[in-house]
Amino acid sequence: MTDWNCARSEERLSDYLEGILSLAEAAEFSTHAGSCDACGKLVKQVRGLVHQMSALDALETPPQLIPKIIESTLGPRRKQSGGWQRWFARVPQFWQPQFAMGAITVAATILIVLYTTGISPAKLKKADLSPANVFRTANRQVHLTYARSAKFVNDLRVVYEIQTRLQPDAEPSPAITPAPAPQPNSQPPSVNPQEKSQTSPHPSHSQSRNGAMLASLLHRNWAENVGVIVIGDIPRSPR
Amino acid sequence: MEPDAQLVQGCLRGEGPAWEELVRRHTRRVFNLCYRFTGNSTEAEDLSQEVFLRIYRTLASYRPAFGAFPTWLTSVTRNLLVDHYRRTRRDRLTDSIEDAMPKLENKQSAARTPDKLALLSELSAQLQQGLSRLSPELREAVILRDLQGLDYSEIQTVLEVPEGTVKSRINRGRIELARILEEMGLRPQN
Incomplete structure (x- = not known):
């Protein structure tokens, strides 16, 4: 009991401050510290120091330290990219020759279909995309195409007929014998009907009669074309 | 918040974000x-980087049975600090001899002092000088114990010395520090 001295107080100082001395030891410690100025002062100093250190805030981490650590371990980091860049980062696996060819083919097909149905992407409006409008446009386009081809065929027929009429009656051509539509007073043609500008090698012997027939033919042909086009322009009542 | 052990597992599976979080x-x-050990912010930064580099390389050797991850981390840090201390002992000895010699100008120490103390409040700076x-x-x-808040058993694990030695070192350290601070004119308050 009485052998508690300054050395022992110093040795047990932290235990005393942390409250892990036994009750008897703590009492002896207190008694000694109360009677010894040096020990009393030391206890006060150390208690104050421990209190101050525990209350001290930890230092802030330097801002560049964490990036430096991550870079030195994981390697250089990419800059934080935006959403679309992140999305595009995943694209390359699709962006292969097969995929590119497929995409281009699909795009070309869509364009061709659009042009044949008469939809111009440049002038496309929202209303054009409704099913009724798409059907109407497509129907109109079909009729126009039909009308144009019918006109072309008729033109060919007129040229053919003119050529036939302008030729002399008796001039059989054994080499080329197309099967023309039965025409009254006509002979098998000896020339290709598509050669529109070809002049007849043999002047006609009955010009006046041919002129009248030509006029009637042209008139009939014109009427037919107009009829077709008129019908084609009204797709709701196709005949 | 994800526990450290899970983050460690993530790191071992090669997950970068888990490592960044850790x-x-x-x-x-x-x-x-x-910083508290070396008293120099540049050295502290370099050493911190070195610590994490070592942790990154040896993460697979970490076992939860060894203790909590922070204790292991502290242990690795402490070992590196001791290595660093031994490595730089000769430099410090040379420095202290030079400091003891009379000098006409003291450019170097004048330049180092602000860097050393820039981060700290006055109290913290005096404490750092005492340490x-x-x-x-x-x-x-x-x-x-007093700045990192570890308990005796954790410190025992980190320092790899018996508990009695840990207690004795903490106690002697506190008393000595208090005397040093008194010499410096700092009066601790209750």
Whole structure:
């Protein structure tokens, strides 16, 4: 009991401050510290120091330290990219020759279909995309195409007929014998009907009669074309 | 918040974000320990970087049975600090001889002082100066207990010494530090 001295107080100082001395030891410690100025002062100093250190805030981490650590371990980091860049980062696996060819083919097909149905992407409006409008446009386009081809065929027929009429009656051509539509007073043609500008090698012997027939033919042909086009322009009542 | 053990598992599976989170979570503790031990912010930064590099390389050897991840991290940090202390002992001896010699100009120390103390409040700076005058054994014990808040068993794990030695070092460190601060004119308050 009485052998508690300054050395022992110093040795047990932290235990005393942390409250892990036994009750008897703590009492002896207190008694000694109360009677010894040096020990009393030391206890006060150390208690104050421990209190101050525990209350001290930890230092802030330097801002560049964490990036430096991550870079030195994981390697250089990419800059934080935006959403679309992140999305595009995943694209390359699709962006292969097969995929590119497929995409281009699909795009070309869509364009061709659009042009044949008469939809111009440049002038496309929202209303054009409704099913009724798409059907109407497509129907109109079909009729126009039909009308144009019918006109072309008729033109060919007129040229053919003119050529036939302008030729002399008796001039059989054994080499080329197309099967023309039965025409009254006509002979098998000896020339290709598509050669529109070809002049007849043999002047006609009955010009006046041919002129009248030509006029009637042209008139009939014109009427037919107009009829077709008129019908084609009204797709709701196709005949 | 994800426990450290899960983040460690993530790191071992090669998940970069898990490692980044682990670094973010513990850098402050490691930097503080390094700074309080060396008293120099540049050295503390370099050492912190070195600590995490070592952790990154040896993460597979970490076992939860060894202790909590922060204790293991502190242990690695402390070992590196001791290595660093031994490595730089010769430089410090040379420095201290030069300091003892009379000098006409003292450019170097004048340039180093602001860097050393820039981060600290006045009290913290005086404490830092006092700590640097302690022997490394006492210094690390006081830092771990009073600045890092580790308990005796954790410090025992980190320092790999018996509990009695830990207690003794902490106690002697505190008393010595208090006397040093008194010499410096700092009066601790209750």
